[in-house]
Amino acid sequence: GAGVSQTPSNKVTEKGKYVELRCDPISGHTALYWYRQSLGQGPEFLIYFQGTGAADDSGLPNDRFFAVRPEGSVSTLKIQRTERGDSAVYLCASSPVVAATGELFFGEGSRLTVL
Amino acid sequence: GQNIDQPTEMTATEGAIVQINCTYQTSGFNGLFWYQQHAGEAPTFLSYNVLDGLEEKGRFSSFLSRSKGYSYLLLKELQMKDSASYLCAVDNTDKLIFGTGTRLQVFP
Numbered sequence: 001g002a003g004v005s006q007t008p009s010n011k012v013t014e015k016g017k018y019v020e021l022r023c024d025p026i027s028g029h030t031a032l033y034w035y036r037q038s039l040g041q042g043p044e045f046l047i048y049f050q051g052t053g054a055a056d057d058s059g060l061p062n063d064r065f066f067a068v069r070p071e072g073s074v075s076t077l078k079i080q081r082t083e084r085g086d087s088a089v090y091l092c093a094s095s096p097v098v099a100a101t102g103e104l105f106f107g108e109g110s111r112l113t114v115l
Numbered sequence: 116g117q118n119i120d121q122p123t124e125m126t127a128t129e130g131a132i133v134q135i136n137c138t139y140q141t142s143g144f145n146g147l148f149w150y151q152q153h154a155g156e157a158p159t160f161l162s163y164n165v166l167d168g169l170e171e172k173g174r175f176s177s178f179l180s181r182s183k184g185y186s187y188l189l190l191k192e193l194q195m196k197d198s199a200s201y202l203c204a205v206d207n208t209d210k211l212i213f214g215t216g217t218r219l220q221v222f223p
Contacts, residue, residue: 056209
């Protein structure tokens with residue numbers, strides 16, 4: 001497709017379960033970002049990939065969160081032992097610019113609800 | 116630390132002009148972005164300022180003063196479809212840091 005694709009669009013899970021959220025960026029975009037957005041708040045930075053490597057993972061809240069991008073395209077955000085506080089919309093964005101500055105193209109997000 | 120402040124909510128009337136302010140204090144600065152986000156949708160790019168001054172794009176304009184750590188987004192000839200959240204974001208050298216967003220409601 002032409003835009004950033006995220007799956008699933010909605011995920012409901014129980015406390016303590018494992019969750020994977022997938023992001024398929026725009027073809028050719030080297031930079032990929034994960035953000036988390038709670039209701040009424042702005043997106044909160046989680047992690048940023050340049051190619052296959054995580055260039056900055058300073059926003060990951062704790063070691064239950066992990067993200068990979070093994071082939072420099074699709075990325076997966078993994079959350080272990082989910083907690084109710086993890087409930088949010090997880091947004092993925094990509095950018096064609098190799099170094100920092102540039103417009104981000106966002107996906108529609110994956111809404112995670114932890115019961 | 117990183118701090119980006121903008122008003123939580125604003126209201127305006129169709130056809131009017133509204134200015135949304137944003138102040139920032141960040142460890143790095145490579146430019147400032149404004150994004151629009153309709154409820155339940157992805158943020159979409161509106162404007163980018165890296166130099167001081169005003170950037171105009173149709174009904175929307177954005178201003179930046181780096182020395183004051185201040186920006187505003189100006190929306191003219193408001194339409195009902197402009198009801199959305201407006202996110203101020205600072206490029207902190209390798210990632211965007213977002214403010215909490217300003218929810219704008221436009222009334223007829």
